Amino acid sequence: MRTRCWYTELNYHAVQYPGEALMRNVKCRSKEGLSLTDIKTGIPVGAPVHFLVLMFLFFIVLPDRVIASDFNPKHLYEEVSQSIVAVTGSDSKYGKRSIGAGSIIHKDGLILTNAHIIFNKENKRPFKNLFIILKPDRVTGNLKNDTSRMYRSELLHYSRKLDLALMKIMSASVPLPRPINFADSTFVSIGDPVLAIGHPENGGLWSLTTGTISSKINNYQKIPGKNVFQTETSLNRGNSGGPLIDENGRLVGVNSMFSRISKDGLPVIGINFSIMSNVAVQWIRSLRLNIDFAQDQQIIRPSIIREASIVPVPEIRAEQSNVVPQSKTQEIPKTLKKNKPLKKDTFKLFENDLEKMMGAMRDKIKNKKIISKNK
Numbered sequence: 001m002r003t004r005c006w007y008t009e010l011n012y013h014a015v016q017y018p019g020e021a022l023m024r025n026v027k028c029r030s031k032e033g034l035s036l037t038d039i040k041t042g043i044p045v046g047a048p049v050h051f052l053v054l055m056f057l058f059f060i061v062l063p064d065r066v067i068a069s070d071f072n073p074k075h076l077y078e079e080v081s082q083s084i085v086a087v088t089g090s091d092s093k094y095g096k097r098s099i100g101a102g103s104i105i106h107k108d109g110l111i112l113t114n115a116h117i118i119f120n121k122e123n124k125r126p127f128k129n130l131f132i133i134l135k136p137d138r139v140t141g142n143l144k145n146d147t148s149r150m151y152r153s154e155l156l157h158y159s160r161k162l163d164l165a166l167m168k169i170m171s172a173s174v175p176l177p178r179p180i181n182f183a184d185s186t187f188v189s190i191g192d193p194v195l196a197i198g199h200p201e202n203g204g205l206w207s208l209t210t211g212t213i214s215s216k217i218n219n220y221q222k223i224p225g226k227n228v229f230q231t232e233t234s235l236n237r238g239n240s241g242g243p244l245i246d247e248n249g250r251l252v253g254v255n256s257m258f259s260r261i262s263k264d265g266l267p268v269i270g271i272n273f274s275i276m277s278n279v280a281v282q283w284i285r286s287l288r289l290n291i292d293f294a295q296d297q298q299i300i301r302p303s304i305i306r307e308a309s310i311v312p313v314p315e316i317r318a319e320q321s322n323v324v325p326q327s328k329t330q331e332i333p334k335t336l337k338k339n340k341p342l343k344k345d346t347f348k349l350f351e352n353d354l355e356k357m358m359g360a361m362r363d364k365i366k367n368k369k370i371i372s373k374n375k
Contacts (some may be wrong), residue, residue, distance in 0.1 A: 006323030052093055071193040071247045077208050080249045081134050082177035084197045084206065086147070087167070087241055089127030091120055101198040101242030101372040102132070103169065103180050103251060107286075109169035111279075112280060113241030114256055115158040118165050126155050132169050134176075140208050146205050157287050161223050161236040163256050163275065164283055165228040165241075180243060183250035185229070185276040188213060194231060196255055196274075211270075220273065227276045229253050236242055252277050320374050 084106045090097040098120075102113035111132060118126050134149040151169050158165035169176070194208045211233030220228045231244065235258045244253035253274030262268050284291075 008336060011234045028216045046066060046185070059296075073195050073208060073210050074248050076195060077197065080133075080180055080243075080245060080274050081197055081206055081208075084134035084135060084242060085111060086199050086205065087111065087117050087128045087130070087153075088133065089118050089120075091123075091128050096120065096122065099199060099238055100240040100254070101238070103241075103254075104176060105179050105182070105251075107176065107179060109174065109176055110156075110291070111153065111167040111169070111361070112254060112284070113165050113167060114163040114254065115163050116161050117159065117241050118167070119156055119160070126158070130155060130167065132167065134208055139204065143202060143205075147218070156289075159283060162279060162283055164224055164254065164280055166284060166287070175250060181250040182277050182281055183246055183248070183252045185227075185252050185278045188246065188252050188276075190215060194233055194252065196231075196239055196242060197245070198234035198242035198255065200234075203236070203238070209239075214270075217273075225282070227278060227279050228256070228273045230247045230358070231272050231274055232270040233272060233274075234270075235274075237326055250277075253355040321334075324325070 029177040046090050085102045085104060086099060087102045088097060088099045098117050100114060100117035102111040102117075104110070105112045118130060120127055130153045130304055132151050132153045134151070136146055136149060139146055140294050151171050151174055153167045156166045156168055181356050192213045193210065194213060195208060197206060199205045200207055200209075211231050213229050214232050215230035216227070217230060218227045220226045229244065229252070233244065233251075235255050239255050240257075242255050243251040244255055246252045253276055255272070255274045257273040259268045261272075
């Protein structure tokens with residue numbers, strides 16, 4: 001009859017010459033604590049060394065790797081959400097407005113976002129008035145309080161084909177959180193966990209959604225160099241321009257597009273796209289702004305510039321006609337005009353526009369429900 005052990009003691013007796021078996025005494029106390037059983041087994045002489053190595057790997061190395069790769073959305077949100085901003089633009093006080101997200105990528109106030117956020121679709125030009133909203137210490141759901149840290153910004157460069165834009169906060173005295181780090185998207189694999197932070201329509205500001213990398217698509221929509229991730233991470237209008245973040249809190253993509261309706265009218269769920277971080281880094285470096293990114297040099301092994309998979313970004317002079325071109329040695333442009341304090345009516349208009357947008361969406365949802373019931 002086999003006795004289950006309450007505890008086990010291992011005693012190793014070393015030998016001095018090769019070939020002889022090492023004796024291992026195993027003292028086993030039963031669960032009831034009634035008796036001790038001594039068992040002697042023979043194992044090869046070299047086994048203790050291998051045993052110690054295996055124990056070292058199991059108890060020392062493996063736990064560190066498990067902890068390093070543990071996906072903790074709550075911890076990641078607390079770590080990087082301050083580096084995410086809201087981006088809004090308009091042409092006049094009562095004109096059309098847009099809202100999206102962006103990432104602080106440099107200590108001097110550089111913001112990376114989508115080009116379609118800062119563009120007026122009606123006149124196909126960048127909005128005249130652009131604002132950046134920094135995240136409050138605590139998001140309460142009160143629109144006035146959550147958007148109180150609003151600052152004017154300027155557009156430096158954009159590429160409509162790649163759907164990328166680079167902005168800068170005009171006020172030099174604004175205290176900024178640390179920039180978000182870029183990851184090398186070459187090392188991102190299908191199935192890797194990711195999360196997104198943004199301002200989805202009909203949702204809360206700085207909302208968190210999670211998912212995984214579903215697929216990799218190069219030259220998306222037949223645009224050279226526009227390599228994207230497909231992800232199941234929920235994205236909606238208002239998430240555009242925000243970051244797709246990996247398990248280490250680094251930017252692996254710029255959220256840009258989503259698909260909701262197929263060509264034949266059927267609904268599509270969980271198909272979202274994010275521009276790979278390597279594409280954004282390559283494009284920004286092509287602007288020759290002479291800046292250093294916040295990157296993890298230990299993880300980014302090959303140089304992004306030398307990667308054969310990234311096609312050089314084509315110059316689109318017509319699109320950048322309204323933006324001051326940057327010379328090869330030019331530093332980040334400094335603000336020429338003083339940052340004027342925002343008027344109270346600016347906040348009111350911003351609140352009213354958001355409330356109208358949300359109200360319109362609610363009405364559409366209600367109407368669809370009523371129609372479906374009548375059917």
